Structures are given as C-alpha cells and as structure tokens.
Amino acid sequence: MTYSANTKRYLNLNYRRCGNSGLLLPPITLGLWHHFSGKQKMSDKAKNMLFQAFDRGVTHFDLANNYGPPPGSAEENFGKVLHTDFKKYRDELIISTKAGYHMWDGPYGNWSSKKYLISSLDQSLKRMRLDYVDIFYSHRYDPLTPLEETADALTQIINQGKALYVGISSYSSKQTIKMNKLLKERGIRCLIHQPSYSLINRWIEKDLIKTLKDLKIGCIAFSPLAQGMLTNKYLITIQKKTRISENNELAIKLKKMRTKSYLMKIKGLDKIAKKRGQSLAQMALSWVLRHPSMTSALIGARNVKQLDECLDSQNNLIFTKKELKEIDKYAKEEKINLWANSSKD
Ligand code: NAP
Numbered sequence: 001m002t003y004s005a006n007t008k009r010y011l012n013l014n015y016r017r018c019g020n021s022g023l024l025l026p027p028i029t030l031g032l033w034h035h036f037s038g039k040q041k042m043s044d045k046a047k048n049m050l051f052q053a054f055d056r057g058v059t060h061f062d063l064a065n066n067y068g069p070p071p072g073s074a075e076e077n078f079g080k081v082l083h084t085d086f087k088k089y090r091d092e093l094i095i096s097t098k099a100g101y102h103m104w105d106g107p108y109g110n111w112s113s114k115k116y117l118i119s120s121l122d123q124s125l126k127r128m129r130l131d132y133v134d135i136f137y138s139h140r141y142d143p144l145t146p147l148e149e150t151a152d153a154l155t156q157i158i159n160q161g162k163a164l165y166v167g168i169s170s171y172s173s174k175q176t177i178k179m180n181k182l183l184k185e186r187g188i189r190c191l192i193h194q195p196s197y198s199l200i201n202r203w204i205e206k207d208l209i210k211t212l213k214d215l216k217i218g219c220i221a222f223s224p225l226a227q228g229m230l231t232n233k234y235l236i237t238i239q240k241k242t243r244i245s246e247n248n249e250l251a252i253k254l255k256k257m258r259t260k261s262y263l264m265k266i267k268g269l270d271k272i273a274k275k276r277g278q279s280l281a282q283m284a285l286s287w288v289l290r291h292p293s294m295t296s297a298l299i300g301a302r303n304v305k306q307l308d309e310c311l312d313s314q315n316n317l318i319f320t321k322k323e324l325k326e327i328d329k330y331a332k333e334e335k336i337n338l339w340a341n342s343s344k345d
Contacts (some may be wrong), residue, residue, distance in 0.1 A: 003085035006055035013057035013314060018218030018295045021191055023165065025094065027289055028311055029060040029220060029296045032074040033067050034243065042077035045303060050081060052304045054089070056311050062194075062220075062298055063128075064098040064139060065120045071103060072127055079128035093134070097124045098169060098194075100139025112142035114153040121162055136163035137194060138179075140342040141171045151182035158188050165191035169222075170342035173207040180215050190217050192295065195343070197221035199230055199284050199327070200265060200334040203343070209291060218295040221288050225299060225310075226336055227254060230284040232270055234258055241302070257336050268330035272323065281306075282313035287327065290319055 015024035030053045036046045050061070067074035075097065086093065099120035102110045109116060121136055136157055138150050154166040168179055168190065180190045193212055195204050198221070212219045225231060233239040244254045266280065273283035288297045301307040319327075 003051050005051075005089060009055050009057050011057075012311075015059075016295045018192055019212070020216035021165070021189065021218065023094070023191065023218075025060050025218070025220070025296045026058050027296055027314060028058060028285065029062055029298045030058050030307070031062040031222065031298050031300050032078060033064070034300050035302055036077055037068045037070070037073040038077060039070065039073060041080055046077075047081060047085070048304055049301055049307050050078075051085070052307055053311075054086070054093075056308075058311070059092055060094040060096070060296065062096045062222075063124075064101070064137075065103050065124050066101050072123070075124055075127040079130070083129055095128070095130070095133050096135035096137065096167070097121070097128075097133050098137035098139035099124075100137070100142070100169070112138050112140070112145045112150040112153075114149050114156070117150065117153040118156065121157055125162065132161055133163050135165045135167050135191060137167045137169045138171075139169050140339070141168075141175050147175070147178055147182055151179060151186060151188075154183065155186040155188050165189070167192035167194060167218075169194035170196065170339045172343040172345050173211040174345050175343070176208065176211055176217070177215070180217065190215070192218040192220055194220050194222055194298065196223045196337055196339050197288060198224050198226045199269060199287055199331040200226055200262070201337045202331070202333060203337060203340070208343075209293065213293045219291075219293060220296040220298050221294060222298040223300075224288040224297040225281055225284055226334075227300075229254065229257065229262070229336065230266065230269070231281040232266075232279065235263070235266060235270060253338065257334065259334070262334050262336075265330045265332065265334065269327065272326055272330075276316060276323065278313065278316055279309060281309060282316070283327075285310055285313040286317045287319070287331070289313075289317060290324075 013026050018025050063075050099117050157163045183190045197204050228243050233242055238244050244251050270280045273280045285297050299310050
C-alpha cells in the first residue's frame with residue numbers, strides 16, 4: 001500500500017528560520033549516512049523511519065554523494081522512495097546532498113574542484129531522479145583548490161537551477177567568511193553551514209557560531225549525539241547492534257574514544273538528563289538547539305524507536321542557568337571530532 005502522510009504533521013514542530021533567508025527548517029533533520037544503504041532497495045525498517053519522520057513534521061532529509069555502502073546507494077534508495085511513496089510530497093521536502101570526499105577514482109572524484117562538484121551533483125540528481133536538490137554543499141574545505149573555483153562551481157549550480165541553495169560543511173570561521181564574501185560577489189547567498197557539534201565536541205563555540213550569526217547564515221549541527229556516544233548504550237558496556245559494535249574502521253575509531261574521561265562525562269550528563277526528565281540523547285539535542293541561531297540538529301537513527309525518542313526532545317527545550325552551569329562541568333571536549341582537519345586554518 002502506498003504511504004499517505006499524517007494530516008496533522010505540521011502541528012508538531014516549531015520550524016526555525018535558516019539565517020535570514022526565507023527558508024524554514026525543522027529543528028530536527030534526519031540524515032541518511034547510516035542505515036539507509038543497500039544494493040537493491042531500502043529496507044522496510046529504513047523506509048518506516050522516513051515515513052515516521054515526515055509524519056512528525058520532519059521535512060528535511062540530508063544526504064551526500066558517498067553515503068552507502070556502497071557509495072551512492074543511500075541516494076539511489078532515497079530516489080526510489082521519492083518516486084513512489086513521497087512522490088506527491090516533493091514540494092514539502094528539503095533534500096540536501098554534498099560532494100567533497102572520495103567518490104570515484106582518479107583526480108576528479110574528490111575534494112572541491114569545479115570538475116568534481118559539478119559532475120558529482122549531476123550524478124546525485126540522476127541517482128535520486130531529481131531535477132534539482134534544495135541544498136547543495138561543499139562537503140569540506142579543500143586547501144589545494146582556490147576557494148574562488150569552489151565558489152564558481154556553487155554559483156554555476158545555482159544558476160543552472162540544479163540546487164535552490166548552497167551551503168558549506170566543516171569550514172572554519174575564517175574559511176566561512178571568505179566563502180561568504182566570494183559567493184556574495186557572485187550574487188549568491190551562502191544559506192547554511194553544516195558543522196559537527198555536540199556536548200563533547202564544542203569547537204564551533206570558539207568563533208564559528210558567532211560568525212554565522214553575524215553573517216546571518218543558518219547552522220545545522222551534525223552528529224549532535226556524537227554518533228551515538230551521547231546516549232546511554234555505552235555507559236555500562238558496549239551494547240550489541242550499535243555503531244561501535246560493528247565490524248569496520250569507524251567502529252575501531254569509536255571504540256578508542258570510549259575512554260575513562262568520556263565515561264566520567266556521560267555518567268555526569270546522564271544524571272542531569274534524568275533530573276530534567278529526559279534521556280541523555282534528548283538532553284543532548286535540546287542542548288544543541290539552545291542557541292537561538294541554531295537552525296536544526298541533524299541526527300541519524302537506527303530505527304523508529306530511536307527517532308521518536310529524539311523527536312520527543314522537543315517537549316523540553318528550556319534550560320535553567322543552574323542546569324547549564326552543571327552541564328558545563330561535564331560537557332567538555334573529547335577528541336571525537338573526526339572532521340577537525342577540514343576546519344583547521
Ligand atoms: P548522531 O545523531 O550523532 O548519531 C546517530 C546515531 O546515534 C544512530 O545511528 C544511533 O546509533 C544513535 N542514536 C540515535 N538516536 C538514539 C536514541 N534515541 N537512543 C540511542 N541511540 C540513538 O548523528 P550521525 O549519524 O553521526 O550523523 C547524522 C547525520 O549528519 C548523517 O546522517 C549525515 O546526514 C550528517 N553528517 C554530515 C557530515 C558532514 O561531514 N557534513 C558528517 C557526518 C554526518 P546506532 O546506530 O549505534 O544505534
């Protein structure tokens with residue numbers, strides 16, 4: 001049976017303005033980095049997450065050329081859903097994709113040259129069977145490609161109508177200021193920045209968040225749950241069927257991050273969350289969204305239960321000064337920012 005969306009879907013969330021643009025985004029966005037891949041089609045479990053998200057007012061879905069495995073399969077699978085169940089809702093959806101990491105062999109399948117960004121978006125559009133995406137991102141800062149060239153590519157993408165808006169991801173404050181200026185000179189707005197940010201990865205507080213506010217650029221924080229490390233499933237042991245328990249390179253990296261100092265922090269944070277009547281995951285999301293200029297928290301989820309728990313964070317967004325002070329005792333930097341290299345000046 002074809003999916004039909006909940007008629008009350010827009011009563012649930014308070015949409016936030018993206019910078020000073022005309023675009024409103026949901027406070028929680030669902031990313032398709034993990035759990036939406038597969039060679040043939042998306043699993044029913046993954047599809048149900050998309051449906052549940054949309055039924056609860058999540059209008060924004062975030063992809064990238066390389067999400068898989070195999071790379072590209074998340075876009076391909078999402079494209080199938082878009083042309084069946086979501087077909088009549090295209091104008092109610094904000095679909096984003098990106099290019100910047102390795103996608104194909106040879107000198108033109110990585111980083112941020114015009115050649116790569118333009119061809120990659122063409123491939124993404126084909127995979128999703130779309131004429132345009134709503135937001136296209138430069139996925140990371142490329143120290144060897146002149147920023148002017150990347151700005152030219154983003155401008156061409158807008159001018160050709162292949163994306164409605166453009167954004168950048170994991171750029172430092174300085175790089176952001178420069179890119180914003182270059183885009184402005186070309187008559188284009190830098191709509192949004194997508195940095196990593198969480199209770200134990202606070203690098204954007206140094207200067208980026210203020211820069212974005214000053215430049216009136218939106219901000220969507222990715223990995224606000226630190227890839228699941230800000231949930232209680234690693235508190236006692238490493239639970240099965242989790243990102244850390246998988247058999248891959250990322251799991252090895254994450255396992256090394258489960259240090260004594262990390263455990264001390266999440267135990268403290270978990271206690272505060274309980275006092276607030278929230279789970280640790282919910283408090284982590286409410287905390288990211290405490291900045292009035294934060295447009296959205298970009299989460300991942302394994303199943304509908306996790307997704308629902310994350311969306312329920314919206315029932316408790318207010319922090320007292322005392323709570324924030326208490327949180328600051330534990331919300332200190334852990335070395336978990338896998339994307340830090342991109343934002344080095
Ligand atoms: P995240 O929200 O920090 O982590 C998601 C993981 O947290 C889930 O896969 C699940 O882990 C766990 N989780 C979620 N809700 C939970 C709950 N209620 N209870 C217990 N565990 C829960 O985000 P992420 O997946 O790292 O990234 C989110 C999105 O950000 C991606 O899909 C992608 O769109 C975007 N992203 C962008 C970049 C970039 O460079 N721009 C980089 C990374 C990600 P388990 O799978 O272990 O159950």
